[in-house]
């Protein structure tokens with residue numbers, strides 16, 4: 001396993017936070033701070049902030065992502081946004097299957113797979129989220145559950161398209177709770193995900209796959225988490241809303 005084969009990716013998931021005015025301020029503050037980053041820097045912002053973010057990110061090393069997209073190209077899906085619409089705006093990434101969408105918006109492994117396929121067909125890069133709930137961990141089924149999410153998430157996706165997919169392992173009990181998985185726990189599941197990818201495709205594909213950890217990652221714990229051999233980056237919620245905190249995580253990933 002050679003971590004240096006992989007691209008470290010630090011992505012901020014702003015969730016339903018920041019107006020356009022706040023978006024402008026945060027990206028303008030962030031851009032000079034992350035200029036020298038030796039990792040991919042992504043901000044996944046609400047749909048209404050995408051245009052602002054894309055404009056401000058021009059000429060910087062910040063990439064812009066959305067937080068969801070629909071699986072159909074167009075049609076009678078009131079309130080939805082297609083992958084092509086995002087691409088047309090200059091968006092490069094999209095978060096798919098975040099646990100909040102799974103919990104609150106009836107997202108399933110099957111719709112996660114459909115959205116993933118639609119996104120990569122349109123040319124987006126996908127941050128594909130998987131992760132167990134606390135009760136799954138307590139019942140000792142974390143590996144089975146996360147392997148299942150990974151397998152169905154990647155169903156019918158060609159090996160040639162895997163470079164457009166990043167898997168984000170986010171234990172649901174660690175999201176927004178201040179309760180981080182230990183670096184060992186995070187690495188253990190990331191390794192298991194990599195082994196699952198190796199079984200579906202092959203070892204080379206698994207070795208090349210960027211796998212992030214997410215769940216209360218912050219300036220204080222990022223070093224330890226990102227030093228783990230199978231943790232190639234982070235999907236950051238709360239700490240991505242403050243330029244200094246997000247920059248500290250980016251600096252940790254750039255080491």
Ligand code: PGA
Pocket residue numbers: 013170174175176177178214215216217235236237238239
């Ligand atoms: P958190 O969120 O960093 O606030 O725990 C992570 C995420 O939900 O992506």
